[in-house]
Amino acid sequence: DGGITQSPKYLFRKEGQNVTLSCEQNLNHDAMYWYRQDPGQGLRLIYYSQIVNDFQKGDIAEGYSVSREKKESFPLTVTSAQKNPTAFYLCASGDRGYEQYFGPGTRLTVT
Amino acid sequence: AQSVTQLGSHVSVSEGALVLLRCNYSSSVPPYLFWYVQYPNQGLQLLLKYTTGATLVKGINGFEAEFKKSETSFHLTKPSAHMSDAAEYFCAVSRQGAQKLVFGQGTRLTINP
Numbered sequence: 001d002g003g004i005t006q007s008p009k010y011l012f013r014k015e016g017q018n019v020t021l022s023c024e025q026n027l028n029h030d031a032m033y034w035y036r037q038d039p040g041q042g043l044r045l046i047y048y049s050q051i052v053n054d055f056q057k058g059d060i061a062e063g064y065s066v067s068r069e070k071k072e073s074f075p076l077t078v079t080s081a082q083k084n085p086t087a088f089y090l091c092a093s094g095d096r097g098y099e100q101y102f103g104p105g106t107r108l109t110v111t
Numbered sequence: 112a113q114s115v116t117q118l119g120s121h122v123s124v125s126e127g128a129l130v131l132l133r134c135n136y137s138s139s140v141p142p143y144l145f146w147y148v149q150y151p152n153q154g155l156q157l158l159l160k161y162t163t164g165a166t167l168v169k170g171i172n173g174f175e176a177e178f179k180k181s182e183t184s185f186h187l188t189k190p191s192a193h194m195s196d197a198a199e200y201f202c203a204v205s206r207q208g209a210q211k212l213v214f215g216q217g218t219r220l221t222i223n224p
Contacts, residue, residue, distance in 0.1 A: 042215070094212075097143060099145050
């Protein structure tokens with residue numbers, strides 16, 4: 001089946017720890033995206049990548065980092081510098097200008 | 112720059128009633144327009160899209176939307192609401208070659224029995 005997978009579905013971490021969220025796609029899309037979703041705040045773009053080995057900051061990149069070593073993979077690291085990391089994280093992929101396809105999301109809770 | 116405004120963060124309708132979710136956009140070039148649905152604790156699912164051609168677009172689950180250039184609108188409708196339509200709906204705009212989509216803030220749809 002073609003699609004986007006995110007793992008794990010739920011993730012718990014202690015404050016001060018870095019954590020990496022996985023995102024894999026087999027849709028052969030060049031572009032991949034990471035969004036953060038908080039209650040009542042819609043989607044906010046964290047980072048995006050149009051091609052392997054290149055990525056751009058979105059609207060709320062502070063405290064996050066990404067890599068794009070393979071076309072299929074776009075992992076997101078939530079660093080200890082992110083002040084409010086508890087949120088629902090969504091990964092997406094797509095062709096430039098057109099619709100994006102979303103993964104099931106990872107709910108991160110930091111205590 | 113492109114932008115999207117969804118009128119009404121919460122909409123409530125009775126089961127069997129018409130569903131109308133409003134979306135207005137701003138774009139200096141011909142837009143590509145999308146509606147997504149999100150069920151609790153899930154990712155977004157594409158309902159329908161407009162890029163070129165016919166301005167009335169039919170999507171999944173009985174939804175449709177009409178691109179009205181003169182009104183810069185892309186409202187989402189469904190003739191008869193079903194309990195399973197309760198979800199959050201997002202409108203998004205893009206353009207040819209754009210690097211990213213611009214999303215509206217979302218509208219939470221509640222269906223009353």
